[in-house]
Amino acid sequence: MILVCLILIPFIGGLLCWQAERYGEQPPRWIALGTMLLELALVLGVWWYGDYGLNAMQGASDWVLEWRADWIPRFGIEVHLALDGLSLIMIALTGLLGVLAVVCSWHEISRRIGFFHLNLLWILGGVVGVFLAIDLFLFFFFWEMMLVPMYFLIALWGHSGSTGNTRIQAATKFFIYTQASGLLMLVAILGLVFAHHAATGEYSFSYEALRHTAQNELSPQMAWWLMLGFFIAFAVKMPVVPLHGWLPDAHAQAPTAGSVDLAGILLKTAAYGMLRFALPLFPEASQAFAPVAMGLGILGIFYGAILACGQHDLKRLVAYSSISHMGFVLIGIYSGTELALQGVVVLMVAHAFSASGLFIISGQLYERLHTRDMRLMGGLWGRIKGLPGIALCFVAASMGLPGTANFVGEFLVLFGTFDAWPWVVVVASGGFVLAAIYSLFIMQRVYFGPAKEETPLGGLDGRETVMMLGLLALVLWVGLYPGPLLDTSEAAMQNVERIMTLEETPALPEETP
Amino acid sequence: MTSLLALSPLILVCATAIVVMLAIAWRRCYDLTATLTVIGLNLALAAQLLAWWQAPLDVTPLLTVDGLSIFGGVLILVATLACATLGHAYLEGARGPREEYYLLLLCAAAGGIALVSSRHLASLFFSLELLSMPLYGMLAYTYRERGALEAGVKYMVLSAAASAFLLFGMALLYAFTGHLDFAGLGGALASAGGDGWLLAGMGMMLIGLGFKLSIVPFHLWTPDVYEGSPAPAATFLASASKVAVLVVLLRLLQSAPATQDAWFHSLLAVLAFVTMLVGNLLALMQQDLKRLLGYSSIAHFGYLLVALVINEGLAVETAGIYLVTYVLTTLGAFGVVTLLSSPYGGADASRLHHYRGLFWRRPYLTAVLTVMMLSLAGIPLTAGFIGKFYIVAVGVEASRWWLVGGVVAGSAIGLFYYLRVMVTLFLPEPGMQRRDATTDWAQRAGGVVVLALAALVVLLGVYPAPMIDWVRLMAAT
Numbered sequence: 001m002i003l004v005c006l007i008l009i010p011f012i013g014g015l016l017c018w019q020a021e022r023y024g025e026q027p028p029r030w031i032a033l034g035t036m037l038l039e040l041a042l043v044l045g046v047w048w049y050g051d052y053g054l055n056a057m058q059g060a061s062d063w064v065l066e067w068r069a070d071w072i073p074r075f076g077i078e079v080h081l082a083l084d085g086l087s088l089i090m091i092a093l094t095g096l097l098g099v100l101a102v103v104c105s106w107h108e109i110s111r112r113i114g115f116f117h118l119n120l121l122w123i124l125g126g127v128v129g130v131f132l133a134i135d136l137f138l139f140f141f142f143w144e145m146m147l148v149p150m151y152f153l154i155a156l157w158g159h160s161g162s163t164g165n166t167r168i169q170a171a172t173k174f175f176i177y178t179q180a181s182g183l184l185m186l187v188a189i190l191g192l193v194f195a196h197h198a199a200t201g202e203y204s205f206s207y208e209a210l211r212h213t214a215q216n217e218l219s220p221q222m223a224w225w226l227m228l229g230f231f232i233a234f235a236v237k238m239p240v241v242p243l244h245g246w247l248p249d250a251h252a253q254a255p256t257a258g259s260v261d262l263a264g265i266l267l268k269t270a271a272y273g274m275l276r277f278a279l280p281l282f283p284e285a286s287q288a289f290a291p292v293a294m295g296l297g298i299l300g301i302f303y304g305a306i307l308a309c310g311q312h313d314l315k316r317l318v319a320y321s322s323i324s325h326m327g328f329v330l331i332g333i334y335s336g337t338e339l340a341l342q343g344v345v346v347l348m349v350a351h352a353f354s355a356s357g358l359f360i361i362s363g364q365l366y367e368r369l370h371t372r373d374m375r376l377m378g379g380l381w382g383r384i385k386g387l388p389g390i391a392l393c394f395v396a397a398s399m400g401l402p403g404t405a406n407f408v409g410e411f412l413v414l415f416g417t418f419d420a421w422p423w424v425v426v427v428a429s430g431g432f433v434l435a436a437i438y439s440l441f442i443m444q445r446v447y448f449g450p451a452k453e454e455t456p457l458g459g460l461d462g463r464e465t466v467m468m469l470g471l472l473a474l475v476l477w478v479g480l481y482p483g484p485l486l487d488t489s490e491a492a493m494q495n496v497e498r499i500m501t502l503e504e505t506p507a508l509p510e511e512t513p
Numbered sequence: 514m515t516s517l518l519a520l521s522p523l524i525l526v527c528a529t530a531i532v533v534m535l536a537i538a539w540r541r542c543y544d545l546t547a548t549l550t551v552i553g554l555n556l557a558l559a560a561q562l563l564a565w566w567q568a569p570l571d572v573t574p575l576l577t578v579d580g581l582s583i584f585g586g587v588l589i590l591v592a593t594l595a596c597a598t599l600g601h602a603y604l605e606g607a608r609g610p611r612e613e614y615y616l617l618l619l620c621a622a623a624g625g626i627a628l629v630s631s632r633h634l635a636s637l638f639f640s641l642e643l644l645s646m647p648l649y650g651m652l653a654y655t656y657r658e659r660g661a662l663e664a665g666v667k668y669m670v671l672s673a674a675a676s677a678f679l680l681f682g683m684a685l686l687y688a689f690t691g692h693l694d695f696a697g698l699g700g701a702l703a704s705a706g707g708d709g710w711l712l713a714g715m716g717m718m719l720i721g722l723g724f725k726l727s728i729v730p731f732h733l734w735t736p737d738v739y740e741g742s743p744a745p746a747a748t749f750l751a752s753a754s755k756v757a758v759l760v761v762l763l764r765l766l767q768s769a770p771a772t773q774d775a776w777f778h779s780l781l782a783v784l785a786f787v788t789m790l791v792g793n794l795l796a797l798m799q800q801d802l803k804r805l806l807g808y809s810s811i812a813h814f815g816y817l818l819v820a821l822v823i824n825e826g827l828a829v830e831t832a833g834i835y836l837v838t839y840v841l842t843t844l845g846a847f848g849v850v851t852l853l854s855s856p857y858g859g860a861d862a863s864r865l866h867h868y869r870g871l872f873w874r875r876p877y878l879t880a881v882l883t884v885m886m887l888s889l890a891g892i893p894l895t896a897g898f899i900g901k902f903y904i905v906a907v908g909v910e911a912s913r914w915w916l917v918g919g920v921v922a923g924s925a926i927g928l929f930y931y932l933r934v935m936v937t938l939f940l941p942e943p944g945m946q947r948r949d950a951t952t953d954w955a956q957r958a959g960g961v962v963v964l965a966l967a968a969l970v971v972l973l974g975v976y977p978a979p980m981i982d983w984v985r986l987m988a989a990t
Contacts, residue, residue, distance in 0.1 A: 074981045112873075145893040155936045172932050179892075180925035186902070187917055190909040 002046060003067045003081040003132055006091065009039050010098070010125030014118040021114025032102045032117040036124070040095035047092060052085040052488045062495060063134075064088075071138070075193070076204040080135040086492040087131045089345060089485065090265075090272055093352050094131065096474075097264040098124045101257035103467050104360045108256055108367060109157060116157055119149035123261055130269050136189045137205040139277070143233075143269070144182050150258065150266065151175045158253040159366075170249035177246040181236040188229025192281070195222070207277075214281045227282035227289065234278060237270035238326050241300040251319035252372075256363030259315065263322050263359060264352040271326075271348055274333050275341070275496055283499045286334070293334040294424050300327030305434035309441060314362040314372045318355060321398060321438060324431060325351045325406075331428060332413035335421060336500035341493040342486055343412025346478065349485065350397070350405030353475045357394035357468065358442075361387065364464060365446070368457045374442075379451025385459030388447045390468045397475050399439035400432060405478035519567035519578040521560040522586055523626045529553025530619035537612045547601045550615040554597065554622070558590045569990050574694060575636035576627065580990030584833060585629030585760035588840050592752035593622040595844045595962050600745035602959040603855035607655060614654055614745075617647035621749065625757035632768075634683045634693040637761060641679070641725070644754055645672050651746035652738060658860055660741030667741075671724065671734045679721025685714030699769040715769075715777060722765075725758040728818065729788040732811045736795075739807035744854050744861050747803060748847035751810050752840045759817060763832055766821055781822045786916060788815030789923035796930045803863040805930060806846055809889055812923055813839055816904045819920060823911045831903040833984035838888065838900035838973070845966040846885040849878060852954050852963060865937050872939045878954065879938045881967040888970050890931040891924055896973040899980070 013035025020027040050064045063082035071079045083091075101120055109116050126146025133139040151171050158167030189205070196213040197203055204210065214223065236243045251259050279286050304324030311317040325347070332344035364387060365380075366372050381388045397404035410432075418425045460468065478485060517524070533549050536542075561583055569579035597618055604611045624643030631637040649672070653665025687693055689711055690701035705711055720731060727735040739747050792812030799805040817839070820831040853868075854861040872879040884895055891901030901924065908917035954960040973980050 071976075072978050072981065074978065074985070115872075141893045141898075144898075148887065148892055151932065152936075152939065156939050168936055171936070172929060175932055176925055176928050179928055180921065183905070183921040183924055186905055187909055187921065190906050194906075194910050 001067060002042065003065055003083060006039065006042060007081070007125055007129050007132065009035060009042070010121040010128065013038075014121035014125065017117035017121065018114045021112075025110075025113055028114040028117045029102065029106060032121060033099065035121060036095060036098040036102055039124075039128075040092070040099060043088070043092045043095050046083070047088055047488070050083075050088070052088065052491060062492075071135075074203070075137070076202060076206070077137045078135050078206065079138060080206060081132040081138075082134040082207075083132060084492045085488040085490065086272065086275060086345065089349065089489055090131045090268060091128055093268070093349060094124055094127050094265050097260055097352060097356055100264075100356060100360070100467060100471065101260045103463060104260060104363060105255060105257040106463060108363060112156070116153070119152045120257055120261070122146075122149040123153070124265075127261075127265050127269060131272060134207045135205045136192075136207065136210060136277070139273075140182070140186055140189060143185070143273075144179065146266070146269075147175055147178055147182075150262070153258040153261075154250055154254045157255045158258070159255070159372075166249070167253035170246075170253040174246045174250040177236050177243070181233040181243070184229045185233035188226040188233075191222070191226050191229070192218075211281055215283070220284065223282050223285040224288070227278060227285040230273070230278040230281070231289070231293075234270040234273045235296075237273075238267060238330065239270075239323060240296050240326070240330060241303050241323065242296075244300075244323055247323060248316050248319045251322075251359075252313055252316045256359060256366075259319075259359040259363075260356040263319075263355040267322065267326060268348050268352060271329050271333065271344065275344070275492075279333070279336070279496055280499050287336070287500065290334040290336070294331055294421060297327040297330035297334070298424065298427055300324065300330065301428055301431035302327075302434065305431055305438060308438040309434065312374050314365065314374055314377075314442070314446070315359065317374075317438060317442065318358045318362065318398075321435070322351070322355055324435065325355075325398075327431070328410055328413050328428065331417055331421075331424060335413075335417035335424075336497060337416040337419065338490075338493055338497040340413050340416025341496055342489060343409050343414075343416055345409075345489045345493065346405060346482055346485060347409025347413060349478060350409045350475065353471055353478070354394055354397040354404070354406055357471050357475070358391075358398060360468070360471075361391050361394065364460075374445040376452065377446045378449040379447075380457075381447040383451060383453075383455070384457045386465065387460055387468075390460075390472060391447065392443060393472055394475070395439045395442050397479075399435045403476065403479050405475050405482070408479055408482045515567050515570060516572045519564045519570045519572055520576065520630075521563050522557040522590070523623060523630070525553060525557040525560050526590075526619055526623045526626060529557070530616060530623060533612075533616055533619060537616065541610070541612055543605075543611050546612040546615050547597065550597050550619060551594065553619070554590055554594045557626075558587065558594070561587050561590070571632070572630075575633045576630040577632040578630055580987035581760060581764060582630040583990075584984070584987035585756055586626045588756045588836060589622060589625040589629065589753045592749065592756065592840055592844060593618060593625075595848065595966070596745050596749045596753070598958045598962045599748060599848055599851040599855075602957055603743065603745050603851050605855065608657070614651065617650045617654075618749065621647040621651065622753065625753050628757040629760040629764075631761055632695050632764070634687070634695075634698070637765075638676075638679065638683065641758070641761075642676065644757060645676075645725075648672075648746070648750060648754065651749065652742040654746060655743045658741070658743075660860060661743055662741075664738040664741030667734055668738050675721045675724035675731070678717045678724075682714045682717030682719075682721060685710055685717065689714070695765060695768040702769055712777060716780070718765075719781075722758055722762050723784070726755055726762070726814050727807075727811050728784055728814060729791045729811065732788070732792070735811055736799075736804045736807040739810075740801050740804040740863070744803070744847060744851035744863075748844060748851065751806065751843045751847060755810070755814065756836055756840060759814070759832070759836065763821060763829070766824060767829075778822065781818065782913075782916060785815050785818035785822050786919045788812065788818060789919045790815075790926070793923045793926040793930075797926065799930065800865050801863050802850060802865060802868065802934065803847075803861065805865075805934065806843070806850075809927065809930070810843065812927060813889070815923065816901075816920055819904055819913075819916050820907055822916065823907055823913060826910050827903065827907045829988045830981075830984055831907040833988055834903045834977075834981065835900040837980055837984065838896040838970075841966055841970050841973070842885050842888040842895075842897055845881060845963060845970060846889065848959065848963040848966060849882040849885070852878065852959055855959070865934065868934070868937050869940050870938075873941070875954075877964070878960075881963050882938060883935055884967045884970055886931045886935050888974070890928050894971060894974050896970045896977070896980075898974055899977045 017028040065083040068080040071077045129142030155168050155171035199217040304320045308320035332340040400406040400410045414425045571577045624640050627640035649669040655661045692698045724731040796808030820828045888895035888897030891897045
């Protein structure tokens with residue numbers, strides 16, 4: 001039942017925010033903050049009282065918590081929610097970034113506050129749904145549903161670019177890319193369901209049943225096509241390079257909270273989807289596909305990093321660096337060793353922290369300078385109190401300096417991949433050089449160099465300081481002591497590794513009566 | 514007696530039409546006429562239950578009452594009720610006679626109900642004409658508007674041409690088989706094989722019916738007629754009239770195995786594919802909401818044709834589910850247009866700029882339109898998603914990958930214009946003059962209908978099981 005609450009809390013909170021707008025500007029903000037804090041507290045409670053270590057896995061079920069109810073009996077569709085270490089980490093991340101998103105838009109959003117928070121919280125609710133859903137129909141349901149509020153967030157509260165309408169174009173592009181690829185996933189899901197129907201004579205969208213079918217009933221060719229359907233949907237969202245067209249625009253036009261959600265959580269749903277669905281459902285096809293995925297990952301690392309070096313818009317730069325980081329995630333996922341998969345989890349968390357940090361910083365700079373063009377910045381080190389130092393730390397995290405969470409993640413990914421794919425690792429490591437270059441560009445162009453003006457700008461206020469320092473503390477904590485995180489996701493990742501390396505086929509699920 | 518009970522919905526609608534006519538002759542009273550109409554339609558809706566207890570039953574060689582006809586009848590009656598209610602607010606301010614609108618509406622509804630029960634080419638033809646004739650009048654009802662008059666005349670001329678094709682096709686079929694009832698026709702066609710004349714006959718009938726469903730390339734009238742005609746009439750045209758024709762087409766295809774002919778089959782498949790893509794592509798840049806909905810309805814019937822083409826497995830169920838979601842959504846979307854345009858005062862408020870910033874003035878009305886747009890686009894949480902899910906499912910089940918690809922591509926293109934409408938609703942308002950709904954719209958009958966439709970669309974999107982059960986029950990009989 002607690003899983004249902006986790007999904008419902010943001011939705012209900014969002015409606016309350018909308019209605020609270022009539023009482024003034026502040027109530028929606030406080031309600032949104034309260035909602036997300038409640039969500040976060042609930043997740044941390046689940047984390048504290050649950051057992052996610054290896055021992056938990058020895059039991060009959062892979063799931064620590066489970067909840068199911070009939071939904072559409074005609075097709076055997078259930079509301080089936082389940083939680084393991086991986087989804088727990090992701091939901092905790094969602095709660096945390098949700099709090100951040102609410103806090104960082106405290107002053108930025110001044111129009112239609114209630115409706116803004118409705119959209120913000122509904123995105124988060126949809127994302128939590130994605131992380132919990134185990135029934136494939138339900139997963140798709142949430143996957144598509146979270147796009148709508150995100151669309152509104154970008155289209156209505158985004159920054160207009162040079163020409164009047166670009167935020168709407170960016171939002172539309174985002175929506176069409178993800179929705180169209182989502183439909184491919186729907187086709188793949190249905191293909192799987194009908195294969196199951198042909199084999200057993202009944203409809204089911206359940207994870208276990210379909211996994212059984214996918215591994216035993218499908219012809220290799222069919223499995224390959226269906227895997228591709230899933231992969232494309234996730235690759236668009238991640239984004240993997242040839243399919244990344246929506247990302248820079250969406251980030252550049254989105255409000256800060258939108259960017260934080262987009263980079264911090266929405267991109268992670270794709271990696272989560274690969275770990276949870278694409279790999280376990282089609283291990284053999286995925287293994288055959290791994291060289292292509294690795295190639296795409298390397299392409300993404302370099303493409304993202306090189307384009308990041310050439311950007312003038314601060315947010316676009318961070319957006320392209322996200323593409324580069326996601327390249328590492330993709331390599332880690334398809335290498336399939338436990339070490340690399342653990343690295344992927346840490347890297348996802350680390351990237352969520354560092355990218356959100358950088359997006360929030362760009363938002364704060366925008367609030368003070370009303371531009372994100374780095375050519376108009378420069379020499380800010382002396383003009384803003386506090387912010388440059390924090391920015392330096394986040395930039396260092398983004399380039400993966402030891403001691404930060406990103407270092408742990410990237411190191412584990414490369415270390416875990418080296419055994420099987422030494423050349424991939426060698427080439428990918430080159431990405432670090434480029435990462436250092438664009439990271440230093442940020443510092444050099446924004447904070448150092450000759451100042452354009454001498455007037456001091458407002459320093460960080462209490463809200464901003466607490467937010468940034470808190471985030472920084474998390475980056476360092478995961479960087480210096482990643483143990484708890486690794487322990488939590490270990491069981492889930494071992495599962496994926498076992499499936500991926502085909503050491504043993506997982507125990508056949510008992511047919512549910 | 515059982516036959517009379519089985520036909521009671523049709524009889525009640527016809528009786529209501531006569532009562533309304535006498536009431537108008539006796540004394541012109543707008544509210545009384547509307548009330549009588551609504552009461553009659555509700556009685557007919559209740560009488561569908563009576564008919565359901567008799568089903569399946571063949572009533573005379575012309576009509577049959579079975580699950581399919583009751584399914585179509587219920588949808589038509591619901592759509593007619595919505596049109597009557599919406600029309601009431603719309604025509605309140607109209608000059609000239611207003612009562613005859615209900616008379617036309619009732620006649621058209623009777624035609625629709627008869628059409629879905631037809632099992633004979635003769636009854637098919639006369640009920641199709643009974644459905645179309647009053648529509649000419651309804652579409653041109655506000656004939657002082659140039660656009661409405663144009664819409665009415667255009668529909669009449671093209672509809673007459675389509676009827677001619679239909680008749681020619683029937684004549685050819687009759688000449689070669691000697692049968693006019695669907696069952697006999699199907700049997701004769703099956704034994705005759707793929708004779709060229711028979712195929713020509715089938716093709717001509719397809720042209721006639723395809724015109725009514727505005728399937729590409731017989732779609733050219735749709736956007737103009739939708740744009741020009743008064744909103745309640747366009748609502749009826751888009752919902753009840755199309756349901757009736759699609760249901761009879763479904764019945765025809767099911768009972769005439771000539772559709773198994775490879776040539777005819779692939780022709781249908783090509784039409785479906787082209788209809789999906791062309792409808793969506795032409796809608797992209799429209800500046801008029803009614804016109805846009807016209808093109809979108811073309812695309813939606815392209816999706817529906819996919820179910821008809823496949824015609825096995827889940828197909829009938831899919832067509833039923835998709836029709837339910839389509840009717841509810843279309844009624845809602847047109848309902849909002851009607852509310853904004855009423856009381857009648859010049860051309861309808863259907864240009865997109867009329868809707869700019871509507872959210873900040875009428876949040877709930879906008880929420881309704883947003884839900885309808887999302888439902889047309891097939892986004893989860895709305896009924897349209899369930900329909901889209903069914904269409905993709907039926908395509909995947911039959912391994913018709915081209916058609917599935919068409920549905921996916923069509924939906925992706927379609928998103929663009931649905932999103933365009935949606936975002937317009939939320940943009941900050943410019944200082945331009947605009948049309949608006951009356952302030953108490955939500956308390957009036959039309960507003961209640963629209964809100965109920967929105968609630969239903971969301972409810973069926975979240976919990977579709979009752980709808981699925983009902984459609985399966987109807988399809989099984």
